[in-house]
Amino acid sequence: MAEPEQCAYLCVHQGTVDQVLEELPPDEHLYDLAELFKIFGDTTRIKILYALRENELCVCDIAQLLSITQTAVSHQLRVLKTNKLVRARKDGKNVFYALADDHVHKILALGMEHIEE
Amino acid sequence: MAEPEQCAYLCVHQGTVDQVLEELPPDEHLYDLAELFKIFGDTTRIKILYALRENELCVCDIAQLLSITQTAVSHQLRVLKTNKLVRARKDGKNVFYALADDHVHKILALGMEHIEE
DNA sequence: CTTTCATATGAATATCTGTTCATATGTTAA
DNA sequence: TTAACATATGAACAGATATTCATATGAAAG
Numbered sequence: 266m267a268e269p270e271q272c273a274y275l276c277v278h279q280g281t282v283d284q285v286l287e288e289l290p291p292d293e294h295l296y297d298l299a300e301l302f303k304i305f306g307d308t309t310r311i312k313i314l315y316a317l318r319e320n321e322l323c324v325c326d327i328a329q330l331l332s333i334t335q336t337a338v339s340h341q342l343r344v345l346k347t348n349k350l351v352r353a354r355k356d357g358k359n360v361f362y363a364l365a366d367d368h369v370h371k372i373l374a375l376g377m378e379h380i381e382e
Numbered sequence: 383m384a385e386p387e388q389c390a391y392l393c394v395h396q397g398t399v400d401q402v403l404e405e406l407p408p409d410e411h412l413y414d415l416a417e418l419f420k421i422f423g424d425t426t427r428i429k430i431l432y433a434l435r436e437n438e439l440c441v442c443d444i445a446q447l448l449s450i451t452q453t454a455v456s457h458q459l460r461v462l463k464t465n466k467l468v469r470a471r472k473d474g475k476n477v478f479y480a481l482a483d484d485h486v487h488k489i490l491a492l493g494m495e496h497i498e499e
Numbered sequence: 500c501t502t503t504c505a506t507a508t509g510a511a512t513a514t515c516t517g518t519t520c521a522t523a524t525g526t527t528a529a
Numbered sequence: 530t531t532a533a534c535a536t537a538t539g540a541a542c543a544g545a546t547a548t549t550c551a552t553a554t555g556a557a558a559g
Contacts, residue, residue, distance in 0.1 A: 276440060276442050276443075276475070276476060277442055277443055277446050278439075278440065278443055281437050281439065281443065282439070282443050282446060282447050284437070285433050285436070285437055285439070285447060286447060288435075288436065289429075289432060289433060289447075290432065290494070294494070294497060294498075295425060295428050295429050295432060296425050297497050298422075298428050298490075298493050298494055298497055299422070299423055299424055299425040299427070299428040300423075301423075301493055301496060301497060302419050302420075302422035302423040302428070302493060303419075303420075303423030303424070304423075305415075305416070305419035305422075305423070306416055306417075306418075306419040306420030306421075306422070306423035307416055307420070308412060308413050308416040310416070311412050311415050311416040311419070312406075312412050315406060315407065315412060316402050316406060318405075319402070319405065320398050320401070320402055322395070322398065322399070322402070323393060323395065325393050325394055326393075326394055326395055326398065326399050329394050329399060330399050330402060330403060330406075358393070359393060368492070368495070368496040368499070371492055372489075372492055372493065372496065373415075375485070375488055375489055375492055376415050376418055376419060376489065377407070377411070377415055378485065379418060379485040379489065380411060380414050380415055380418060381411075382485070
């Protein structure tokens with residue numbers, strides 16, 4: 266598809282479009298970026314991340330804290346871990362989770378800042 | 383449901399849980415925060431936002447630039463506008479969109495930083 | 500080794516969300 | 530006013546995703 270049908274539109278400001286096109290990051294990066302925000306874009310996961318902001322917690326701590334099922338927590342922790350937003354530490358029967366790094370803190374803080382404006 | 387069944391778990395570290403519970407923002411805030419990130423969590427919307435980073439663009443500019451339908455762009459712009467991430471300026475037949483404020487820039491930048499680490 | 504408890508996982512379901520198609524609205528020029 | 534174009538909107542469909550239920554794994558205690 267070398268000739269997208271968008272050419273049907275005559276109003277295109279070609280100069281600006283060409284310039285933006287040059288500055289636009291590769292599709293793959295933009296895809297990854299959307300994937301990252303998608304992880305933050307769920308109430309349960311946001312609650313989990315916020316709960317882990319200052320303390321590490323085990324799975325059933327989180328379940329009780331947020332009044333949700335252990336299974337639901339476990340599923341979401343897997344998503345968070347797969348995407349490197351939390352890390353796990355095993356201790357006997359328990360698995361303690363914590364935020365993976367400072368970026369996670371920063372993203373949460375910046376988002377909250379936007380909300381509260 | 384004053385008594386959630388999570389009490390069936392005996393492992394709960396009650397002290398920590400109570401402390402976290404005190405520090406946790408109200409549910410409503412966390413919900414809003416998730417909603418905000420949800421907007422960023424879509425490839426099409428991220429592309430649009432990135433395209434608007436330095437220039438305002440009209441709807442069909444964006445459609446051509448990203449090789450997507452005018453309708454799809456329009457729908458997503460509505461989402462972005464409703465959530466105050468972009469603003470619109472009407473000029474004759476055209477409607478030019480731009481990022482709403484600096485928070486949007488910052489969130490995009492921080493996310494990209496995380497991706498590239 | 501059997502029981503109990505903490506966590507993980509797979510499948511099924513229900514909900515949500517993005518795109519498309521058809522069409523409406525609104526603007527400019529002839 | 531009519532024609533041509535830019536944008537918006539509604540309904541329908543398809544794909545994605547979060548929760549639940551049932552069950553599996555794995556670790557400590559008896």
